[in-house]
Amino acid sequence: xxxxxxxxxxxxxxxxxxxxxxxxxxxxxxxxxxxxxxxxxxxxxxxxxxxxxxxxxxxxxxxxxxxxxxxxxxxxxxxxxxxxxxxxxxxxxxxxxxxxxxxxxxxxxxxxxxxxxxxxxxxxxxxxxx
Amino acid sequence: xxxxxxxxxxxxxxxxxxxxxxxxxxxxxxxxxxxxxxxxxxxxxxxxxxxxxxxxxxxxxxxxxxxxxxxxxxxxxxxxxxxxxxxxxxxxxxxxxxxxxxxxxxxxxxxxxxxxxxxxxxxxxxxxxxxxxxxxxxxxxxxxxxxxxxxxxxxxxxxxxxxxxxxxxxxxxxxxxxxxxxxxxxxxxxxxxxxxxxxxxxxxxxxxxxxxxx
Numbered sequence: 143x144x145x146x147x148x149x150x151x152x153x154x155x156x157x158x159x160x161x162x163x164x165x166x167x168x169x170x171x172x173x174x175x176x177x178x179x180x181x182x183x184x185x186x187x188x189x190x191x192x193x194x195x196x197x198x199x200x201x202x203x204x205x206x207x208x209x210x211x212x213x214x215x216x217x218x219x220x221x222x223x224x225x226x227x228x229x230x231x232x233x234x235x236x237x238x239x240x241x242x243x244x245x246x247x248x249x250x251x252x253x254x255x256x257x258x259x260x261x262x263x264x265x266x267x268x269x270x271x272x
Numbered sequence: 273x274x275x276x277x278x279x280x281x282x283x284x285x286x287x288x289x290x291x292x293x294x295x296x297x298x299x300x301x302x303x304x305x306x307x308x309x310x311x312x313x314x315x316x317x318x319x320x321x322x323x324x325x326x327x328x329x330x331x332x333x334x335x336x337x338x339x340x341x342x343x344x345x346x347x348x349x350x351x352x353x354x355x356x357x358x359x360x361x362x363x364x365x366x367x368x369x370x371x372x373x374x375x376x377x378x379x380x381x382x383x384x385x386x387x388x389x390x391x392x393x394x395x396x397x398x399x400x401x402x403x404x405x406x407x408x409x410x411x412x413x414x415x416x417x418x419x420x421x422x423x424x425x426x427x428x429x430x431x432x433x434x435x436x437x438x439x440x441x442x443x444x445x446x447x448x449x450x451x452x453x454x455x456x457x458x459x460x461x462x463x464x465x466x467x468x469x470x471x472x473x474x475x476x477x478x479x480x481x482x483x484x485x486x
Contacts, residue, residue, distance in 0.1 A: 155282035155469055158458065159299055163285055185292065209286060234292035 177244030183237035202251035276476030278325035305369040306346040324349030372454040379478040384466035388439030442466040
């Protein structure tokens with residue numbers, strides 16, 4: 143009986159937490175898949191001024207988690223592999239644009255880390271709208 | 273020497289601050305608490321207020337407790353707690369304390385019961401290292417030596433050994449209040465607090481010791 147009462151209380155607690163999160167969720171996010179090439183606009187502070195810095199690369203991993211949803215974007219910058227994790231619902235992420243849909247057979251493309259040059263190319267797929 | 277509030281831990285989430293930084297927060301259902309007794313120097317030898325929290329069915333409480341609560345015309349309350357005060361004149365019997373006694377940015381201490389981990393070994397309880405897992409070693413999670421031999425011929429008191437871990441009172445000090453929702457009686461506190469969701473918490477303004485920073 144006691145456990146049932148506390149269970150219903152926790153269910154209510156989940157609703158309260160969801161309502162707090164709902165205020166901060168972005169209403170419209172583009173549909174992103176692993177393997178897509180995206181351009182992410184990141185707001186950065188520079189000497190008291192704000193500006194948007196684009197970052198372009200391949201989505202090699204996604205993590206779903208409501209407010210904590212993230213994508214990992216990999217690109218080769220000056221011959222060095224760079225991976226950035228973006229918190230999708232963060233106000234610092236101004237825009238996300240999908241440039242290309244890639245055809246992949248994995249949920250996590252960590253194998254791209256060991257490849258270089260031509261081997262990192264992904265086949266484009268056309269059945270998903272940009 | 274200031275008034276706190278009793279509450280229930282609801283769980284954790286994250287909120288974004290004005291710079292867009294994600295802050296981990298614990299959501300606490302704080303109050304409403306009812307003032308159930310006012311203790312004064314004349315009658316009790318010290319001055320304090322007693323508050324109750326957690327409405328329950330009257331049959332869950334015994335008659336002496338119900339009689340005590342009836343004096344302040346409070347409903348049946350599960351938990352009672354005291355806050356010592358110098359001056360109790362601003363409180364009246366039956367008064368409601370709500371989450372709005374806290375302001376965002378305030379530093380608080382959170383007191384609760386930690387998650388019970390049962391009978392735990394050395395590594396979990398005291399962060400001891402472990403023995404080699406391979407190369408013929410049979411010493412994996414064992415404690416090692418617990419003292420010298422014939423002299424002293426006994427194990428010193430206070431030697432850290434396996435035993436019950438958790439389930440005790442824990443105070444997490446100097447946590448920041450991130451947000452207060454007075455309508456739903458919610459307080460968002462930065463960081464983790466003791467216990468699981470549904471646990472009783474006592475939130476008090478931070479007890480700062482030592483010289484204040486100038």
